[in-house]
Amino acid sequence: MATYSISVRLRRTTVEERYVSVPVTDAMMRTQPDDDGAYHLDGEKVLAAAVELGQDDTGWLPEDRQITVHPFQKSPHDA
Numbered sequence: 001m002a003t004y005s006i007s008v009r010l011r012r013t014t015v016e017e018r019y020v021s022v023p024v025t026d027a028m029m030r031t032q033p034d035d036d037g038a039y040h041l042d043g044e045k046v047l048a049a050a051v052e053l054g055q056d057d058t059g060w061l062p063e064d065r066q067i068t069v070h071p072f073q074k075s076p077h078d079a
Contacts, residue, residue: 009070016060020053022046 022028028049030042 007076009073009076010067011070012065012067014062015064017063018054018060020050022049022053 024041028041028045029039033039
């Protein structure tokens with residue numbers, strides 16, 4: 001008896017984590033003082049700098065991995 005198979009496209013997502021140290025410099029501060037006259041860190045600038053520091057592959061640790069059915073099914077490239 002002949003056997004058959006069906007190709008199912010899967011997706012594997014790996015989540016990694018890493019800590020980076022963002023230097024606190026004048027570039028990380030808000031340009032305008034608050035009402036009390038104090039200058040504070042600009043959270044958006046800090047996070048943007050953190051993402052830039054995390055661009056290299058060094059120091060990343062696996063956190064989670066999930067395998068799911070790909071939402072778009074199509075023929076394999078070699079079919």
